[in-house]
Amino acid sequence: MNQSWKQHPGLAKINPKKLEIMELLVTQCQGKSLEMILPDLMAASSRMSEQGLSFTNEETGIIIDALKDGMTPEEQQRVEMIRNLIM
């Protein structure tokens, strides 16, 4: 499993709880198709919001990059287009 995302400088000062959640997301979702991971991503986002937590643009980008490895080229392209639109 690709762990290089953990070396990103943007994670140097991240909230430890958020880092743990990121790790869980990447571990559980890496290598799976977009359709399979979307419910987990939605649930994580929703539960975190309840506790006043959220990922910054940079952190979301790191998660997306880590998860893209397991996606089909079409899914990677779609994720990239949407990311460029939002961020």
Place this chain on the structure above:
Amino acid sequence: MEQKKKSWDHFFRDDSSNMLEDALPYLPPGLKKTAALYIKLTELTNIANEFDNEQTLSACGLDQNNASLELLLNAMKLRAPKETAAQIEQLQQMMQMMKLYQTYQDFMKANPKLASSMSANSENDMLSKLMPMLMSGNQTPSSQQQPKAPNNDFMSQLNQILNK
């Protein structure tokens, strides 16, 4: 009876080209290629010489300035093979999303009080903003009827982290 609309390239053929084209299937094998080349070369010459003529453009229906990316993509999608048509469809969906996002941006700029009243969390929660868009383009007919639930094991571990 309604006349079938002519394709624009028909306006760059002359009678001899039309007659030759109808005769093409019945020509000796050795002449077919030459005849086909002649027909197309005549067409090309006519296009080069007459395309910019206003009357010709008007007759072809090409004199209007209908430049529109949306209409262009729609027209291409109708003729495209299945895979390409699917890609064009995706591109159109992206354009639609960009329009919506721009409308959202314009609305927030025009209503600064509304923008400032939004919580910091919801402003920064790009994941929540991304998810509906990711899901909207990813729904198969089966998933549209029965949205998948998150993984139980995942939820259990997530709750453990959040409840620490």
